[in-house]
Amino acid sequence: MFDYVNKIKQLFRKVVAKFARYLNNKYGEKVTPNLITYTGLVMHLPIAYFIATGSLIIAALFLVVFGLFDTLDGELARLQKKDSVSGMFLDASTDRFKEVILYTGIIFYAGSNHYSSVYLVFIIIALGSSLSVSYVKAKGEAAISNLGHKISHQELNKIFSAGLLSYEVRMALLVVGLLFNLLLPIIILIAVFSTYTALTRLNDIMDYLKK
Numbered sequence: 363m364f365d366y367v368n369k370i371k372q373l374f375r376k377v378v379a380k381f382a383r384y385l386n387n388k389y390g391e392k393v394t395p396n397l398i399t400y401t402g403l404v405m406h407l408p409i410a411y412f413i414a415t416g417s418l419i420i421a422a423l424f425l426v427v428f429g430l431f432d433t434l435d436g437e438l439a440r441l442q443k444k445d446s447v448s449g450m451f452l453d454a455s456t457d458r459f460k461e462v463i464l465y466t467g468i469i470f471y472a473g474s475n476h477y478s479s480v481y482l483v484f485i486i487i488a489l490g491s492s493l494s495v496s497y498v499k500a501k502g503e504a505a506i507s508n509l510g511h512k513i514s515h516q517e518l519n520k521i522f523s524a525g526l527l528s529y530e531v532r533m534a535l536l537v538v539g540l541l542f543n544l545l546l547p548i549i550i551l552i553a554v555f556s557t558y559t560a561l562t563r564l565n566d567i568m569d570y571l572k573k
Contacts, residue, residue, distance in 0.1 A: 402431030410467030502567035525559025
């Protein structure tokens with residue numbers, strides 16, 4: 363399963379890398395990685411609005427397009443030799459804002475369609491556990507840095523990327539839920555497996571810190 367997901371990620375990155383080269387060749391540094399990052403964040407507001415108002419297919423299409431920006435900014439940074447810790451920090455932080463924005467739209471959608479309180483509980487768990495996946499990883503990286511271990515950010519990413527539901531996978535699942543009107547089962551799936559992913563990362567980091 364993990365190999366299958368990784369193959370999809372690699373194919374996805376190749377497509378985005380080609381688009382990044384096109385943008386860089388055509389516009390140069392007029393289009394910066396940070397501009398792509400902020401544009402992707404702002405455009406999640408109308409996506410949340412489409413979800414809240416029940417335009418789920420339109421929301422899914424927008425999420426696919428502007429979800430590409432999450433990988434596009436990184437590819438563009440590499441092409442323009444603007445890879446930086448501040449850029450990675452901005453990218454990771456805006457991803458968390460995006461999830462809050464999207465789940466706010468989902469809550470409004472659930473409320474307007476009179477979904478049960480149980481569904482609302484799962485939405486909260488899905489959001490909380492999704493944020494926890496990234497939080498546990500970030501705090502683990504900070505803890506390792508405080509111990510004085512000399513490990514690059516890229517290597518830390520590889521060490522603490524355990525679990526099935528990374529950010530990209532969570533977004534892909536939301537797209538499926540929106541396209542096929544399967545938000546309820548998808549939200550439950552995200553709630554369960556994001557919790558599992560967060561706990562898996564927590565365990566891996568604790569094991570690493572004990573070495």
